[in-house]
Amino acid sequence: MSNRFKSRYDDDINLFEGRWHLAQYALLIALLLAAPWLLGVYYLGELTAVLIWSLAGLGLMLISGHTGQVSLGHAAFMAIGAFTNLALMMRGWHFIPALLASAVTSGVLGAIISRPILRMSGIYLAIATLALSIIIEDLSILAEPITGGVAGLFAPPIDLFGLTIDRYSSPKAFYYLCLTVLVIVTLGYLNLLRSASGRSFLAVRDSEVSARALGVNVTRAKTLSFALSCAMTGLAGALYAHLAQAVNYESFLVLISITLLLQVVIGGLGSVHGAFFGAIVVVLLPQSIAMLRDFLNNTAGISIAAYPGMDTALFALLILLMVIYEPRGLYGVWFKVRTWLQLFPLYRKGMFRRTRTYLKTERQR
């Protein structure tokens, strides 16, 4: 059992709780840096996808997990990020400014859209954001000069520090690029969470009325959160465009928005870890199902390929189980395991028993 004595305010402010905590993350980063030598090209591609979905998930986590506003429209901002990046690069922009432009465009558009949309809450907000997902599909066809219409756009290779980075010819470089962006964004996210703005987001999530009474400008907090959320998702969209090599109106369907929301729910709403855990599930689950299918077919002769939609059904089942048994998501599971290890052998069974909670939504807004 470990006891941490805090003797300075910085003990609470710092990102890492101590040397051991820092060492754990250093090890994780070291593993991620070594990954191109540990994994084959195919799995490196999968890991890159995990990184990109983590980034998109972080975006949604900020608005849904930390500010409490559900969004079913985040694929739209991935699309805006992707098309902005590719369209600018085709007009001769360098990759870095084009990537920043993706974030800024998605963020600014998000801020504008959030004004009318975030006046709603609960199910109405979900419907309004769902509409965004549907509109973007038509817009990507209609805005042909930018988006390339029905055919879409192809991703040009990235020139960076004298290297030509391409998902297929230089997968390692592309992987490191995604990792760098993700680490920078995650640090910014954590910084925000440990200062006044991040706390105001949590306040808006848990009780709008007392947030307002404590001096939080609720409209402003929601707008800022939505804009930053969209900017992160836009970045993810831009990287995704380079991963997929080609994007068109079919790349960012409603299903992507829903998958993103599932990702943060499975991962654990309201935790940064959750976005990463969720991304691992979202990317690797279809793979595992495919592997299971082949395994069953080869060993037991059972062919489940005859049942299309199997992975979607399994995915849905997983969500159901998660919501019923572990509403705090994979992060909740991880948190319990960690506590068990820390307290060993003093862990008590009832420690995380859930108490009945009531929705505060309609009481006083």
Added chain:
Amino acid sequence: MSLLQVKDLSISFGGVKAVDGVSFDVEPGEVFTLVGPNGAGKSTIFNLISRLYEPGGGRIIFDGEDITGRPAHDVAGLGIARTFQNIELFDHSSVLQNLLIGRHCRRDTRWFEELFFLPKVRRSEREHRRQVEEVIDFLDLAAYRDKLIAGLPYGVRKVVEIARALSSEPKLILLDEPASGLSVEETQNMAWWIEDMQKDLGLTVLMVEHDMSLVSRVSNRVLAVAEGRPLAMGTAAEVQADPKVIEAYLGTEETA
């Protein structure tokens, strides 16, 4: 000069006049209590003062400034903090985090500075934490500092809500039924804390409370309201003895 002046305040919801021409002044450093039967409009007056409701008529003047047109999120910065009747804490955060949100109106950093956690942000965070620790010491909450609100007993939550209000360095604190749901012992402690707030911190307290023993013990002046209208003002004993107040609580003999 009075710290808070409420002049002819009124609001109606549909056809119901919840508050109808209420006026009172709160002097600096006093404990002023609103009493009245359920539905008298006491909490509505609180919500009007903290600008959560838009008044139908009348004016609210705080520290010489007319705040009737100010948005709700400006009120805390001016120096009015409040608690709620049904505790409105941030359940999924720790006590410390809750108190730090209480300091939101004193923030001096912008979000893009926070994004990079500039040295300025760190300095500001340290200062916020120092201030919050003083409140924790004052209300004896050190044992609960890192606990989540969701796991705390009711009585402690009441105190945390007051602590959160105090963290914003207010001049006037509005306490909406601070003793409701508390045991006799906890009500005793609450009375001490209200006295300490008045004497040690020099705060002005405006309170809604039903527990007359607490009201008599801490209040300098009491205003009784019923059906949105003021009935009687004076010391706790005077108000309790007022025939109109007794009538409002118990009804008259003829109508019985």
